[in-house]
Amino acid sequence: MANWSDPRSTVTAAAAPVDTRASATDAGLRGYMLSVYNMMASGVLLTGIVALAMVYTGAVNSLFDAETGKASLLAYVLMIAPFALVMVLSFGINRLSETSAKALFWAYAALMGASLSTILLVYTGTSVAQIFFATAASFAGLSLWGYTTKRDLSAMGTFLIMGLVGLIVASVINLFLQSSAMQMVISAIGVLIFAGLTAYDTQKIKSMYFQVAGTSFAGKSVVMGALTLYLDFINMFLFLLRLFGDRR
Template identity: 60%
Template sequence: MADWNDTQRTQQGFGSVPRTGGELAGGVTFDEGLRKHMLSIYNYMTSGVLLTGIVALLTARSGLAVQFASGPLMWLVALSPLAVVFAMSFGANKFSKSTLQMMFWGFAVLMGLSLSTIFLVYTGGSIAATFFATSAAFAGLSLYGYTTKKNLSAMGSFLIMGVIGLIVASLLNMWLQSPALYYAVGFIGVLIFAGLTAYDTQRLKNEYSYYRGTEFAGKAVILGALSLYLDFINMFLFLLRFMGSRE
């Protein structure tokens, strides 16, 4: 599933590094508020990934994954998470924070149903190994994006164009069935979502200076978690092409 949650990426001014040390209401410093904001994003994102993993594992063990691997249910399970992402991205201003929360958890569950089919293709051990490898890579890349002084905003448009290219190449390979193109897309996909992880982390950090103290701040946490969730899941799926051992 591609990274569709890019409506926030196009906001102006996200490339600037926020000032630090300024005072907020109640005497809380900017840095303390920023750390709390980012921790909330990571907590939502991590909880969403874990919920997806639990649902995927239970669905696979129940035997329902076989029904999601083909037929009408396959398209329903595959496309419904995409519909939720679009709704959250374009309806963020209209929905309340609680509604966005419910949509986020619902999205995580739907993704779990969709990803349950990977247990029909790859061994459980290789899936677990890929998950932990992705977790380690994500942590390092996100830490880099948070701490680097380098402005990563110029990467945004390039990486998003790369995502579009991945979608086109993947659709093309559904017809060509080329193993070489399959692995090439996987390799490029890992690189693109690795870059997006660092870029999105810096973007979300910089966003805080615009949303702090506003009603949208709580919504920004959920949307930020969705962005990082998508980066993680996509990097995991592309990496699984190389690390996954087939059943």
Template identity: 50%
Template sequence: MAEYQTIRTAGGVRTAEIDEGLRAHMNKVYGTMSVGMVITALAAWALSGLAMSTDPTPYQIGANTYLTEFGATLWTSPLKWVIMFAPLVMVFAFGAMINRLSAAGAQLFFYAFATAMGASISWIFAVYTGFSIIQVFLITSIAFAGLSLWGYTTKKDISGWGSFLIMGVIGLIVASIVNIWLASPAIMFAVSMLGVLIFAGLTAYDTQNIKNTYLAHATSGDSEWLAKAAIMGALNLYLDFINMFMFLLQLFGSRE
């Protein structure tokens, strides 16, 4: 009986340690993601400031807004395609390199990716009003927090959503690339609506997956692997947030 009590107590201590470790792990995920978001916002704002001016130039984009020479090069030359697709290339590179990188190297790569993402979406400051960008960002933040909390706390196993959601993402990428040349408002609206729904689902799915991954490896003792798992989890949630924000902005943003 005494032996049973010892085992039960030890099990309780281990469970408490795992719960504490899970909280620290999720804090690491959300903290890394938040830093990435700040880097992206600063990079986008800084580049847009260099790209736009109230001083008249040959490149007028609004009543009192003009592109600088730098802005014209950034957003109207072939360089725009490099900037647009660089984050996508970096995501695939990150997935291929993650096992060879240290945790510190993976975190640095993530921050470099966040900077590249900021450059790729800096054009939104030339198209949408500042107020609508802030408004949609707040809406996205509230929706993301609710979806992520549900994914973390729900007892329902939503792991089966993964394959369908990834197929949806691939479809969105293909449709978005095709619509670059078609420029169809109907396709853009449909893609934006589906994009919001798909990345809302991915927010909940990825949160639960991050939690389950930690619980499955909590007793392995491999702190380096868990640190890299936290960074990869931060990347997944970061992408969910950014994509949901961009699709909501296309639906509800007020254009200049």
């Protein structure tokens, strides 16, 4: 009798560490995703603040040549600079410190705000606000689905990335054709592509946590995740605005 042990206590003792590890993983994942969403949302907020500041201070007028009304040199710089920062973040993230990566993300969001300030001159403020909140609601729903779904979205992601390449090619072609009908088609397809990418990228960022958790790369991974979702949000917003926005 002295060697007898209750089998229930054995099961409990064996299961407890597993449950503890599972709870720690869930908490870590939630914290990781919350950091990604907070940084992404903060970037969108900064973009909006800079865009509004550019309009209300009149600085947006410096993006146009006073005599011809065409884009100024500064406008071209603002179009190229964000692209350059994305390239630095994407290809140089391993060499950057977490602080530097965050600084580049904030710089990118601010430059995007300056560049996108011109949309407030083209579309009504009410229209921009309505499309923004519609985009935010759609983004939240799609990202939540991407986070909770058990379906592997890898195949869909490959298809969407191929579609994105085709979309870029079509957009370049339409720069020369200047077809309004083609622009509408491009915008509609763009909304669908970035809606799908929002779900796909959310799942990919969630999966990334299990690779970087506890490593020195975790902080930089948050920055890259935030940048990815930021780009999905901004592009979906712009395509929706082109489709449904009311021009001045």
